[in-house]
Structures are given as C-alpha cells and as structure tokens.
Amino acid sequence: MRRRPDSDPTRFATLVLLCIVLVSCTIVYAFYTIALGPSDTNAPEDDVGRDVGGGGGRGGCCKGIEGLELWGAAVKWGTDFKFNRPEECCEACRKMCEGDGGPCLCDSWVFCGDRRGCGSKFGECWLKKQKDPLAPDRHDGGPTVSWTSGLIFGRGQGVIGLETEYGIMHIKLFPECAPRSVAYILELLTLRHCAGCQFFRAEGRGRFWDAKGNHLKNEPFGPPYALLQGTPEVQGGAFEKIPSEFCLDIRRGSIAWIGSGPEFFISLANHEEWRNQYTVFGMVLQEYMGITEKIVGLPTNFDVWNNVNVSVLEKPAPFALRRVDKSSA
Template sequence: MGRRASSDHEANRCLLLLLPVTGLLSCAFVYTIILSTTTNSDPQLVKLPKRTSSWSDDSECCRGVENLELWGSAVKWGSEFRFNSSKECCSACKAMCTGADGPCLCDSWVFCGTREACGPKFGECWLKKQKDTLAPERQDSGEKVVWTSGLIFGKGEGIVGMETEHGTLHIKLLPDCAPHSVNYILQLLEIRHCAGCHFYRAEGRGRLWDSEGNHIKDASFGPPFALIQGTLEAQGSTLNKIPTEACPSIRRGSVAWVGSGPEFFISLANHDEWNKAYTVFGTVLPEDMKIAEKIAKLPTKPDAWNNVNVSVLEQPVPLLMRRIKHNHASAD
C-alpha cells in the first residue's frame, strides 16, 4: 500500500514538507512548510521566520482543557486555595510533582477562571489525585461547565506504548503542553484497538543530521526530512479537530501532529527551523529511538507530494496504541 489519491481515507493524509529558501540579507533563512490536509484541497502555505527562542522556554508550558471538570480525591481544597489564572493553578500542581519526594501528590488540577460564570468560586484551584492518570475521572464536560482542568504526569507516569512488529516505542505524553491532544490519545486507549493506524512514510537523517539529531553545518534541510510519518485514525472512531497547541520545539524523538491530526510524525532530528509549527504531544524515550531508526531504514519507494520528493514505505507498518502497566524507570 502506498498513498492512494483515489481513496477518501488516504486523501486525508496531511503532508509534512519543508522547502528551505536561502536568503541574501544578513545570512537569514526563511522556510516554507507546505501542509495539505487533503489531496483535493488547496495546500496551506506557511512562511516561518528563523526561530530565536530557546529550548528552555518550553518549560513554561502549562495548559488545561476548558469546559471540563475532572473529579478525584482533593489534596488542596479550592475554597481555600485561589489563583488569578489556570497557569498558576497548574504550576501549583506541578510543584507537588517534582519527583524528589516520591510519587506525585498532585496529578490533576481544576480551576474556575471566568469571573461572571464562576461567581464566588472565581479563582478556586482544586488540586487532586487520580486513581488512574491514563483514565482520569470526569465529573462533567460541555459548554455549561465553568471549570478548566488539566493533568500532570510525574516521572515514570503518562507513558503509552506504540506497538509495532519492529518493537514498542514508549512515548511520554505531555498533557501540560498539549492537553487536547493527550485527551485524544487517552480515547484511543479506551477503545482498545487502533485498526487502520500505521506508519506509511519513512525518511532517515541521511547526511544532513548526525546521530544525535544535530544539523550538519551548511547541509540542506531535506529531503530526506528525518522522520517517520503515519496516522492515528482508528477505523470506526470519530476524530474531533485538535486545536494547535504549540509549545515544545521539534527535537529528536518528538511526536507531533501534522496540522490537526490524525496524521502524525516522529522526528529523527532536531528541527529548530520548523519554529514550533507543529503540536508536540509526546516524546519517544531515548532508548527506543533505535526502533524508529529501524523503521526509517525499511524499503521505500519515491513519491512526489506537492512537487516535493518524499519516500513512502513499500509496506506500511501497522501500529497499536496500548497502556504500559508498569512505570518506566528512565522516563522524565
């Protein structure tokens, strides 16, 4: 199976492409990324400036899902614990999940941040503990719900397995950076199958990036584009549009959506030139990157997407999303 333009299912594949353009002034670079949500629609052209922010900025990521109230045992009562923003509430939960004092005391938070809708509850920050962080207890959701809620995964927690015939990629989810995306992954775990989920594109690092994912000086930025790409759209399931939740940059091991999903990719290199253009919702544990590299070396055939040369797998690699029963010792 390749990329079949005549199939509606295949037509939903988003195309992740990078076209480097060399500038003449101040040695600046401008990069054009072409994303096509369907083969029948016009490509979306995005011009991105050179990235100037540092990787450390990503530590400031602290988001939740609006109109959602998570339940669970309270470790801080919101009636006595208030903040001005959901980010402050999230940070308070993170502070109780440093890993220095054993298991996380707080793994979920609930905040009421709309003064008119919340009334006397405005500013309440409830810090809670879930029985199962991969299946959090929901009290209510919908437009009438005034609460914003989020999850925090501590060391060794929030890890799911992307199982393939070549091995299992252990992925640490990032709910504080991409809460809507992580919710979708948790929904995939609930249906206990991922029929139709697979990798279909594979491009190695070539001579453009070293084994650590660092770009070689004066080399181009592709092709190849140093990634493996696939879809996480399970047959029979409905995908709600996932909003852009850009927080981390694309690093070696980053797992990110193409557009709003369900097309995704795992990066084999550090792509600072992509300037946080994609929603990163997880990261492959370093010791499992050899599996991703193995998939990238499988037999491919050339194709052209929007006039850019890509490599698609001769035989797609099916994958299954599954829970990891035990904590993974090397996870951050």
C-alpha cells in the first residue's frame, strides 16, 4: 500500500517477494489440507457481528487498552469474578453479547492485571453495560492506572455512518480487534465537522477480482489494487500514531490503516496476500458497498507514488463521520 508522496513509503515495494513466499506457503498449505482433511473457515459475508476474517477472525481477537478504566453499570462484579489474563475477561463479556436478536448484556469490561498496582484486586474482571456504547464512560486513564478496559459491540451495535455526497456508508467497528483504532474513530464521532477528511485515491478491481472480491486464478494482484484510500485526519489537529493491532485479514469491505495512520483504505476485494500487514478496525456493511463502488468509479488521473502506478481522484471526495439511526443499524 502506498501513501501519498509526502508520506512515508509502505510495503508495496516488497510485493514481488511477498508473492513468492505466498506461493510457497500455498503449496505447503494445500499438502497439509489434503493430508489432514478439510476445515471450514468461511464466514457468511454479511455476518460481520461474528467472524469476518481468515486466521484472523474476530473469534481470535479480544483486546483492550492498558492504563484505562471504564465506568458503567456492573452486570458482573469483579470481586467475585477473577481471571489470570485480560483476554479471558474480554471473552466473558463477549459470551454475554452473543446470540441472534437478544440484548447485549455486556458491552464493556475492566480487568486489573498489574500484580503490584492491583494488590488484592489482581485478576478482578468487571463486566459492565454502558449508557452509550459509542461514548463509553471513562473513569481514569494513564500510565499509573492498573486497569485494562475494552468494548464489545454486539449485533446491531457499533455501527456508524461515513457520510459522503454519494450516500452514507454504514460501518461496523471492531473494538475487540483494534481497540485503540476504534477509540480514535469514536473521538472523531464527537466532532461536528471533519475538515480534511477525504478520499483521494480510487482504484477498481480491474480484471483481477470478481464482483464478490475473489481473486481470479493466474491474474496479478495489481495495479489497480481494488481500494478507496483517504484520510480522517482533522486539519489543525495533532494525530498520534496508532500502534499496530493486527488481527483480521483484508476482506471486501474491510477498513484498515496504512502503517500507523492517519491514511486508511476501504478494500473492494479479498486481499489474502496482505495478511498481517494492516490494522483492520471496521468493515463497510455489504449492502452499502455500492456507495464505495460509486466513488471508485469517479474520474481519476494517473500518477506514480514511489514507483507504484496509482489512480488519483480528479476531485477529492470529502466525508464526515456520523451516528446512524439505531433501527437502520
């Protein structure tokens, strides 16, 4: 993925070497698949509330932010509910937020994992319910805080709108996979304006991927690279680099940072060749991908960024982040 020329270069310069390694891995994988028998790793395309990635799926990531204590109404008291690791506390909350159509009983968790700082509270896992999951009640934060906290968005929760003049994309956020990334997006959600938020690079699938985003056999991986690239960096504000939070594979609709941000992209294809290279923090719901396709279809100009051919929009497409009606989410 390439940033604009005034940004640091990223990993597309190693794409050829990566493809060679992937071919070798594919051969080994195929051998073991035949020898050990098949396994079902495909998740329904529209089931973004559960598992949306490869190895890689949301079932494999359950993370929080160290040095953060979230407040909220307790649904499970930590004094009588203890674990050894924060991931176990996260999973306990997620289990209370699973199921079809039922209420999400737990949408946040708080774990005390610093033996020295926590003292007798070490291992306490508090499961909580926020009044507003998109604006969680923050009690304390900083390097002296011994608590680790995280959010869990169940089905119908954690959906925000990315508003453009071509329509509003509905985006499902993945805080248990990329908690710091989602925390930044939730901060942007509180702003009335997003000056500087725009898409500037647009590349279709070409002949390399089908309409569902599947890569076609014996075809190259680009250019074009089947993506819509932009930035949510607010003009006049300082952006703090976001640490890598690799967990999910790049699927059609995935939203991921380029490097540590602030530039990001929405993928129009399944990019298995980009495994563990980008932090995926959300996904455009499939019924709204038509808006993404519409922007990608706008007039573009040819350019070269760090020896990579790219397609740049003739006129950048601004966007803003909005809350969406709960019924539509």
